[in-house]
Amino acid sequence: MKNKKAVERINSMEEIFDRSSELIARLEEQISEFERLQSDIQKLEAYYTGKDWKNDLRLDETGGLPEGLKRGVLSEDGIYDLLEKNKELLSRLKEDGQA
Numbered sequence: 001m002k003n004k005k006a007v008e009r010i011n012s013m014e015e016i017f018d019r020s021s022e023l024i025a026r027l028e029e030q031i032s033e034f035e036r037l038q039s040d041i042q043k044l045e046a047y048y049t050g051k052d053w054k055n056d057l058r059l060d061e062t063g064g065l066p067e068g069l070k071r072g073v074l075s076e077d078g079i080y081d082l083l084e085k086n087k088e089l090l091s092r093l094k095e096d097g098q099a
Helices: 003-049 051-061 075-093
Strands: none
Touching: 003 051, 003 075
């Protein structure tokens, strides 16, 4: 076959190009979604640092909430870790000039 190495090289680069194009498009959409989520995350942080979270936690600890209620938001480590991870990601995006 004529120019076999060139054809193989082009095929290999096309695979990289296609994978990269797809990933970058998905990542751009995810970054946009992450940025849109920030106002809700600010609400979550205000809840966690305010009196409502403490009151809700106290209610949970004293059995004042329904048994089947999902309450991951009352996990101190869980909500703290989520807020810290959010700050880390925002910082990374700002460093890269995204946010």
